[in-house]
Amino acid sequence: xxxxxxxxxPLSEKAIARATAKxxxxxxxxxxxxxxxxxxxxxxxxxxxxxxxxxxxxxxxxNVAADPRVTILLPDIENPYIFSExxxxxxxxxxxxxxxxxxxxxAMKYMGTAxxxxxQSERVILIISPERVYDHERP
Amino acid sequence: xxxxxxxxxPLSEKAIARATAKxxxxxxxxxxxxxxxxxxxxxxxxxxxxxxxxxxxxxxxxNVAADPRVTILLPDIENPYIFSExxxxxxxxxxxxxxxxxxxxxAMKYMGTAxxxxxQSERVILIISPERVYDHERP
Numbered sequence: 001x002x003x004x005x006x007x008x009x010p011l012s013e014k015a016i017a018r019a020t021a022k023x024x025x026x027x028x029x030x031x032x033x034x035x036x037x038x039x040x041x042x043x044x045x046x047x048x049x050x051x052x053x054x055x056x057x058x059x060x061x062x063n064v065a066a067d068p069r070v071t072i073l074l075p076d077i078e079n080p081y082i083f084s085e086x087x088x089x090x091x092x093x094x095x096x097x098x099x100x101x102x103x104x105x106x107a108m109k110y111m112g113t114a115x116x117x118x119x120q121s122e123r124v125i126l127i128i129s130p131e132r133v134y135d136h137e138r139p
Numbered sequence: 140x141x142x143x144x145x146x147x148x149p150l151s152e153k154a155i156a157r158a159t160a161k162x163x164x165x166x167x168x169x170x171x172x173x174x175x176x177x178x179x180x181x182x183x184x185x186x187x188x189x190x191x192x193x194x195x196x197x198x199x200x201x202n203v204a205a206d207p208r209v210t211i212l213l214p215d216i217e218n219p220y221i222f223s224e225x226x227x228x229x230x231x232x233x234x235x236x237x238x239x240x241x242x243x244x245x246a247m248k249y250m251g252t253a254x255x256x257x258x259q260s261e262r263v264i265l266i267i268s269p270e271r272v273y274d275h276e277r278p
Binding site for chain 1: 163165167168169173174175176177178179208209210211212214219220222224226275
């Protein structure tokens with residue numbers, strides 16, 4: 001993974017609001033042959049980056065370890081015709097107790113409960129730095 | 140675009156049901172440098188392929204004209220934790236009156252009205268043949 005760099009284009013206010021809400025984001029990573037793979041994900045933000053949490057045996061984690069370029073679609077939770085798309089790359093990852101605590105924080109945000117699923121390998125936080133942010137409004 | 144071929148993996152019943160419902164799909168195409176781009180789209184199916192409708196000046200159309208490999212995320216409209224992901228490629232396109240009629244059919248499906256937005260260039264139907272279909276169930 002590359003070292004963190006200043007984002008090429010900062011998150012918009014709408015992208016921050018959508019990443020803060022209980023939004024079901026769509027993370028797209030690149031398979032080894034360059035084809036895209038998409039998955040629905042919980043999401044959060046520190047105001048500068050998007051934050052996701054996965055496990056190290058997952059295809060999407062192995063994808064970003066090989067090619068950190070991703071795009072994240074943040075649907076508006078009120079209006080299905082509008083959304084933010086955040087293109088960027090995974091610039092850092094965090095494993096260990098902090099990643100385990102973070103998935104509990106996300107479960108509390110989305111479900112109001114402890115994380116209900118078994119941990120199958122090791123949790124990992126993905127820090128995604130934005131490079132291009134697009135807020136789609138209805139035409 | 141390549142000639143249509145038999146799909147490597149046919150659409151699942153769940154993918155067909157989700158493409159038939161008023162699902163807001165996420166289409167991901169590949170930019171010229173290989174980065175993914177995602178956009179929310181109306182969707183339909185003929186039972187074998189997924190069908191989308193765009194305009195020829197759009198970035199996503201220019202993307203698939205150069206590289207037909209796409210993935211389409213079909214969220215379940217009842218449960219945000221489950222979805223189908225259909226990876227495949229655009230194997231055919233249809234322009235002209237049929238594409239103009241098709242956008243009206245999609246508007247009727249989703250909105251129950253005539254298509255409300257101005258046509259900015261030329262409408263084009265994208266026929267997306269599945270190669271790998273994944274139905275995600277909640278763990």
